[in-house]
Amino acid sequence: MEKAARLGLERVSRPRLYEQLVEQILAYIESAQLKPGDLLPAERDLAERLGVSRATLAQALVALEVLGVIDVQHGTGAVLARRPSVASVIKGLRAHQSRLPEIVEARSTLEVKLAALAAERRTDQDLAAIDTALDVMEKEIHDGDRGTHGDELFHQAITAAAHSSVLAQLMAFIAEMILETRMESLGQPGRPEQSLASHRKIAEAIRAQDGASAADAMLAHIDLVSDVELLR
Structure with missing residues (x-):
């Protein structure tokens, strides 16, 4: 570790859970070939598929909503607003965080x-x-x-x-x-x-x-x- 520090290297941090979830949700959107206006699966179903709690999933969905990727409509669910690249979403997420x-x-x-x-x-x-x-x-x-x-x-x-x-x-x-x-x-x-x-x-x-x-x-x-x- 000391040698790495001398070489100017830093420990690579693991992506936060919500970032991993955002990536998985975007991967699902891509594989399911969802188009803007299409409805994502219900939160309970999506949480089960991803193996996370609904509360944890909700945080990732809020992040995607803030970035304008989805529109969460009461009584309907999460509707896809646009299909951005994973890289652009993660960049936007980190900019939002900062x-x-x-x-x-x-x-x-x-x-x-x-x-x-x-x-x-x-x-x-x-x-x-x-x-x-x-x-x-x-x-x-x-x-x-x-x-x-x-x-x-x-x-x-x-x-x-x-x-x-x-x-x-x-x-x-x-x-x-x-x-x-x-x-x-x-x-x-x-x-x-x-x-x-x-x-x-x-x-x-x-x-x-x-x-x-x-x-x-x-x-x-x-x-x-x-x-x-x-x-x-």
């Missing part, structure tokens, strides 16, 4: 301040929009979905309630990147329910016009939703 910490950093900076400002400046109309977003997310989860639309509406409502045009523009600028983390996070087992409960704490602090508590609750929320398999 981006996540910086996206989390940006969210921690912007959204914590937005929550504090929302507590100070919110109107009755803002509170109504926040409540509507919570209701939408709750219904989505109750119907077996991940709650991504309600989650998006909630954070948009917080941004609007802060009444800061500059911060709103900054949030709009990183909106596409936040979508990556939203899909990644809400694909974690049990995360939609946890995220909704976290949203309710933020909303309570904003309703009480407690800026410090709103900021703390938002920071705790971002810490929660940033705990994803891809960064472990």
